[in-house]
Amino acid sequence: MAERDHAHQHATDAWLPHATLALRSAGTRSGGARSAILAELAAQTCCASAQEIHTRLRDTGSTIGIASVYRTLELLHGMGLVTRVDTGDGVARFEPTHPGGEHHHHLVCTRCGAVEAFHDDALEEAIHRVAERVEFEVTGHDIALRGICSACR
Amino acid sequence: MAERDHAHQHATDAWLPHATLALRSAGTRSGGARSAILAELAAQTCCASAQEIHTRLRDTGSTIGIASVYRTLELLHGMGLVTRVDTGDGVARFEPTHPGGEHHHHLVCTRCGAVEAFHDDALEEAIHRVAERVEFEVTGHDIALRGICSACR
DNA sequence: GGACTTACTGATAACGATTCCCATTATGTG
DNA sequence: CACATAATGGGAATCGTTATCAGTAAGTCC
Incomplete structure (x- = not known):
């Protein structure tokens, strides 16, 4: 409080x-x-x-x-x-x-498991285009980039 | 065989x-x-x-x-x-x-759990751009679009 | 081709995350 | 304020996954 x-x-x-x-x-x-x-x-x-x-x-x-x-x-x-x-x-x-x-998406470190957030408008736009052309009625999406974080390198 | x-x-x-x-x-x-x-x-x-x-x-x-x-x-x-x-x-x-x-990515039906594959070059390009600007050394990525499949609608 | 080292295998026990169950508590309505 | 019932905490049960172990077999070196 x-x-x-x-x-x-x-x-x-x-x-x-x-x-x-x-x-x-x-x-x-x-x-x-x-x-x-x-x-x-x-x-x-x-x-x-x-x-x-x-x-x-x-x-x-x-x-x-x-x-x-x-x-x-x-x-x-x-x-x-x-x-x-x-x-x-x-x-x-x-x-x-x-x-x-x-919303944002995530960077996941495959070595230590750390999770960081990122946002990218171009990526959202690309996702939006895909959602329009597929058979599914798309309600959401998840994106994860995997890699090595700066601390682990 | x-x-x-x-x-x-x-x-x-x-x-x-x-x-x-x-x-x-x-x-x-x-x-x-x-x-x-x-x-x-x-x-x-x-x-x-x-x-x-x-x-x-x-x-x-x-x-x-x-x-x-x-x-x-x-x-x-x-x-x-x-x-x-x-x-x-x-x-x-x-x-x-x-x-x-x-590679491809996935459409996941939140109702019945069905999984379908899709591919999109523009999306890959957008991912690639993001990978270049973040701190992580990106080695891979996963994308899932969630929604309702045509069978469930 | 046969002996030998050791990776591979299947069954089962152990484990951790999540869900289920139930008796108790507490919310909000009349 | 009483009542119906949703919410809660503890612990048992479940389920996917991993670890353990003894038996089997792949590949190597004579």
């Missing part, structure tokens, strides 16, 4: 109220665990696994169960409020899906 | 001898299980999970153990001979990596 006077406000700060409202509209109740998980998700800059989120919450004294984290992520994912990211290590990671459609 | 006189030969048919040679060069021995798995991989048109490969082999009367499938896939993946594909269901799928660099 009380970090609202940060200097730099991202457009992404709109996610928490957006998600909260969407959940309320869907007729769900707001328990303590879910609220804490939502806040934790809103605070992260890139993707995080269920266990990472759970650990972070536990470290702040919370007694939230791991099941609640998985349940909440599943709920949010089903509603399109979080995006699932697979980095290839068998662990699912999640990050907030911003209402405006702005 | 004896399906070598198929009518349409793809460029991709070069994979089996390529992989076999690479393995031999690496000093590995060629056991029956691994050969069968290589042949099965060479025959598939898109990605397949370890369990799918195992089931297909068992169905043809083979007694190959699931461990050999995982072991072989791990070996091939480490040598860059197969590409790992994550479709978001927590199951790793693999497909041959063709020596010429030609």
